[in-house]
Amino acid sequence: MSRKAIVLYLHVHQPYRVRQYTIFDIGVDHQYFESSYDERTNNHRIMRKVAEKSYLPTNNRLLELLNRYPEFRLSLSITGTAIEQMEAWAPEALQSFKNLTDTGRVEIVAETYHHSLAFFYSRSEFEQQVKMHERKIQEVFGQTPKVFRNTELAYNNDLAYWADKAGYKGILAEGWDKVLGWRSPNFVYRPAYTDNIRLLMKNYRLSDDIAFRFGDRNWVGWPLTADKFVHWLNESGEATNFNLFMDYETFGEHQWDHTGIFEFLEHLPAEWLKHEGNTFMTVSEAVDAFEPRDQVDVPYTVSWADVERDLSAWLGNSMQTSAINALYGLEGLILGTGDLALIEDWRKLQTSDHFYYMCTKWFNDGDIHAYFSPYENPYDAFIAFMNAYNDLRFRLAEKGASV
């Protein structure tokens, strides 16, 4: 009997959003990430909302499923900025994540603490943030991550090479057709130019059925029930692992309660486990269980976003590139100060969401960008960010750095 596993992986992240920080605030206050409670950029309020609509109800159900089905497993990635905000404003949500990992069947995946694109701008800064994240996960969850995912699943051969050398046993990427060609994402692969590491590629069709299309009444698959979904999986032909990767906030936040998303989640394990040989695995377990089918070569960067599956949602226009180049241009000066508060603010500004808010791809993919942005338009986001950047320069200047 061949074994088939659902590899469910959910990504938990919240950025520190920058308030409408103006030129009149530069050099006057340094609280870019604080706004009054009713503003769209207020991080406290958003964390409360997401905790109540998504984290708490979803974790309740996940814990129930873990208790009811010994085979049920999943993996999570939780950014440092999300953990910090839970510690501050939703400790019960953080506790509910700990309750999951305490079962021993929930694996935490490694990434950058600040959900940044540092890999593409500064290797040493990137490594620092990965280390910070590992320490935080050890401290909060008592685990040491063994599988790596980069921000936005931004992946290329270089990243796989780095992760291999860093000792990770697995790495996650988008199972994009241009990369896979005729091959199926439903197997374990080996990244090109690596020795030991294994590659798990997101089955974006099945994942997006849940994450994006679930509540869409115009979709032919609507309404999606657990038995229908499991039927699709069982009919998929040869496969070892179905990599269902998505934002955690799919549950309750992107797909609201009334769509039936929670019922779907509750029924999925029972339906899946009806068939002999079907099981669940964490990302590490999948990497250990299956031999790689082939080698996958990704010379250019692929991400899990938009129809382009590249970084154009973050770095596609010149506002975005000039903002990120300016920010990383301060690296030496910022780190040189040894001022931990200043360094930390600089890192918080590296979070990829800031650049996402500046995205001008308004059509097709643009609607989802607009939904996630706390700004009225990308220009407001850009101006607020650049003003915050200039305040970093002010703080550097005050410390005598040559800016």
Add this chain to the structure above:
Amino acid sequence: MLGWELPPHNSGGLGVACYQLCKALSKKGADIEFILPYTAAHPDITFMRVRPAHQQDVKEVIKAGTAYQSFKYVKHNGEVEYLDLHGQIRVYEEAVGKLVEWAEFDIIHAHDWLTCRAALRAKMMTGKPLVVHFHSIEADRAGREFGGNPMVRDIEALAAHIADRVVAVSQLTKDAIVREYGVPADKIEVVYNHSDPTDLLPGDGENVYRYLAYMKGLGYRTVVNVGRLTIQKGLPNLLHAFKEVLARAPRTFLLLVGDGEQKIELINLAADLGISHNVFFAGFQRGKRLRDAFAVGDLFVLPSISEPFGLVALEAIGYGTPVLISKQSGVSEVVRNCLKVDFWDVKRMADMITAVVQNDTLRDELHANSYREYLNRSWDHSADRLWDIYGRHVKHQHQGVAA
């Protein structure tokens, strides 16, 4: 006096000029009734009567397009009516038509095309002399070579021909009226605008652009423009020039104060040019934030493609900042001690800006000399000219100026 706006509800220089001219005229004994298209309190105005032509919240006029922007809906007399700018003009004309049935006055003085239809109706109904005062004409606003809206042009041409006297704010504007509308030159008087030291807000210690002021101590210099972000103002050329400036004098900031339909284009252009890190879009400002924008500058640049006058340049001098003005600006006729450049000559503009930001002696000398010129002029001179014009058309001693 027929006008479209007065401070503090003005969108730009038009309201300021009307206010100052009336103030100076009243000192000479003019009894002025100023007719606006909206209802609003003007507690600072004691030297004339300000009257709404009809009851309407000032916000509705602003929505319909303060002065020269585009249009939206308006609620009027409790009913909902959908008015664009031309609709607003029509309602104003009808209301002024009712007012002149009973009002007593000697002469009609109308400012800019927005009030021209009302002025023509008032003249037709009463036979009183009409002075049409052009602060700009359509060709200026459309960036000269494009000519502008033919309907607006027709209104301006008709008013200029029928008026008993035409006033232009500069020789440049007078020439434009002759060129565009074929109005006989001897019918047009040039009456310059001005800015009196008493019009300026007194300084009070720390500049609200704290960052720019602070960085000045580290050798940074700031180039300022205040104005609508619109094609007439020639700001793309300033951005192109500023790129060259930054290449030679990297410690230079550009502060743009104002709002307008070109904002997004300018933000994108600054990003494309790679200069966003030193360019600030401060938005539309009044009061201290406006005063301090002038004051924080080391050089004020007015790069307008076609600027009938350009009061902001005089205000800048008044606040202590030397000016670089395009030769296509009327204000260059009254200031000798300034830098002048063709609006299209980006290279020369860059050279001049660089010279000033790299040489404080040049900056200070330019300002000291221009400030002497500034002090030698006054709104009273402008009022003298207008009083003289009124006298030629009104026989008796007492002069009431209204609609």
